[in-house]
Amino acid sequence: MRPLDLDYMLGLVPVLLKYVPLTLAMASVAMVLALLLASLMAIVRVMRVPLLDGLTQVFISFFRGTPLLVQLFLFYYGLPQVFSFLTAINGVTAAIMGITLHFAAYMAESIRAAILGVDRSQWEAARSVGMTTAQMMRRIILPQAARIAAPTLVNYFVDIIKSTSLAFTLGVTELMGAAQKEAAGSFLYFEAFILVAIIYWVIVEALTVVQRQLEARLGKAVAR
Amino acid sequence: MISVRGLTKRFGDNTVLDGIDLDIRSGERVAIIGPSGTGKSTLLRSLNFLEKPDEGTITIGPVTVDARRLRVAEELALRRQTSFVFQNYALFANMTARDNIAEGLITVRGWDRARANARAEEILATIGLADKAQSYPAALSGGQQQRVGIGRAMAAEAEIMLIDEPTSALDPEWVDEVLQLLKRVADARQTMLIVTHEMQFARDIADRVLFMDGGRIVEQGPPERMFSDPEDPRTRAFLRKVL
């Protein structure tokens, strides 16, 4: 066993930390887009909108049924060969697109379950007051579904953060890509990768703390 | 003015409403009594299309709807002529007591928030819950929740208030406060159609009592006569059991 090169690791910390903002930005954009898309798909499925419901089911089935890495390669390397207007797409955009669609498929199912988990009496009360379906969804059902789905959705955000590391396979120098480059130069693979692992770990743990506070606050308003 | 003709509702081959005809004058307070499972709730729920009737026409105020040719716009228009008080209160769980009352004024009647809040606070004072304006339903007793439910229905100022067994989900200790509030709503001559198992209450507030059995209105009349001298043997058998 060789000793760890701690000096090298310490020196690497600021180098790698510079890439944390990009990782968080990619994850946040993907999360917001995935949430929007997933909510739309969940509503389409709950309302059984003709045609769209079927398409949504196929979409969800495909993006849950195939590996994210395959989807990313398909978007970045594959699609531009078929649709030439996509050749200008860069790695960051392709990664965000792929991660968005992949996680939207998962999140749609949790949001759908959460919507169906809102008590029937809430739907009837909203209808009895004279609300349109859109008003009922926006004012009564979705806010309550959001509380039911919140813990699961935060878990998906954690997954999304970790999944952005796959962007390095599309040539993006993000956190993982930077660690890979550093390691290739120094040959100190263990030091570089254990450090990048610790950075992801700290980010995710920090998020878990936020999640707990969020749940405590939301819990107060819905406690029965 | 409410006018119902030939209202029919089936669940599969179970005919739950069997051609109901019913007229209610403005300001009239009508109580429905009858055994369990005879379609009392279904009648109320069909009047505002929480349940889709199969046949019949419903006129409430200026809106007339034919169940067989129903459009979404008509359904909404009809609901805006009615308000509903649920057995299990069904308050919006994500909203405070005040917002439960103000919500319909804002989203359905298009009031601005300040005006709706002011009106909701007036109503809260009327129902004796001014100090609970910011409480969520989960923090209210059953009786308080049902009073907010009634407040929400009052805010709608609908042509008719439909009320389904407002006290049967309540612990006995809360029944009185809810009945007293409903009595005040009735005294204000709000047109109402109320399903109740509280016979004394029906006798007190109703101008007319309907006895339903097997999806039909078997007998109806002023409460004095209905309770003291019912004509139909089914009414007599029912009243013998509950009185």
Ligand SMILES: Nc1ncnc2c1ncn2[C@@H]1O[C@H](COP(=O)(O)OP(=O)(O)OP(=O)(O)O)[C@@H](O)[C@H]1O
């Ligand atoms: N959604 C439904 N699907 C199938 N059958 C139903 C449904 N709702 C009601 N029914 C049936 O319709 C009949 C009338 O029910 P309803 O709830 O109107 O009776 P009710 O007179 O209000 O009884 P209760 O006094 O117990 O409240 C019952 O036989 C019931 O089983």
Ligand SMILES: [Mg+2]
């Ligand atoms: Mg009933």
